[in-house]
Amino acid sequence: MQTTYTITELSREFDVTPRAIRFYEDQGLLSPAREGRRRVYSRRDRVRLKLILRGKRLGFQLSETRALFELYDSDHGETGQMQYFLEKIHERRELLEQQRRDIEAVLGELDVAERSVREALRVKGLAPTPA
Amino acid sequence: MQTTYTITELSREFDVTPRAIRFYEDQGLLSPAREGRRRVYSRRDRVRLKLILRGKRLGFQLSETRALFELYDSDHGETGQMQYFLEKIHERRELLEQQRRDIEAVLGELDVAERSVREALRVKGLAPTPA
DNA sequence: CGGGTAGTTTACGTTTACGTAAAGAGAAAG
């Protein structure tokens, strides 16, 4: 199992530019080791990159993702920190559930639209219905 | 049932600034009627605004939402148009389903994180577990 | 008639998330 990665390996695997990856580092989301000047990414870095990209797909700003990372890394012994973390989790959960409802709604509408278009095509006698 | 709306009514109902609503018009997403210089929004405009905002929550760019509107409005008799529409629907569906998977994953992780934090708090004897 | 309250246009400013170009370092290949 591979244990370190170069920037181009990661950029190819996740289909992002090296520029983007360096930018995430600039913003404090990644902190790869160095071999001389070259960046060397660990498996932890790779996981983080995956999380960053998933966050992006869900509309998280980089600063939000960074904040979540910091919470994860922060002192888990501090009761105050944990309460704060629970609040953040709660907020995120509500946003995501709203988003899920939005998705269900749009998928439903796409169904309706698709059916109506297919019906229209069928009526035209072109009948490519089972596609 | 109300049949027309002012810009401030809509901005309050959907919690967006009038500036944003005018911007959507600039970008060709809304085309309210006018009474003199004043904008008068119909129920159709209101529905569109709702769709715009839902699109935003899902990470659609305004230009993408506009493109979908144009498809909806376009000549439904044109077979080519309909095929194109079906393709767009398919693309959108795949993106949305990816997004749904992302959401499920994050919600699952939030569950794990929340449980572990609650457990940590319980162990500390502070036991606010049933919150 | 002097204010408020909404609304309008015009235009420049701002943030986020990179793109892109320039210039150089280091290692391998011919």
Next chain:
DNA sequence: CTTTCTCTTTACGTAAACGTAAACTACCCG
């Protein structure tokens, strides 16, 4: 040694989605 990659830093540029300020209009209130 020169070429060729890959990677690096530095820095300016850019698109999207508004924010914000200025200056104006129109109407209602007392």
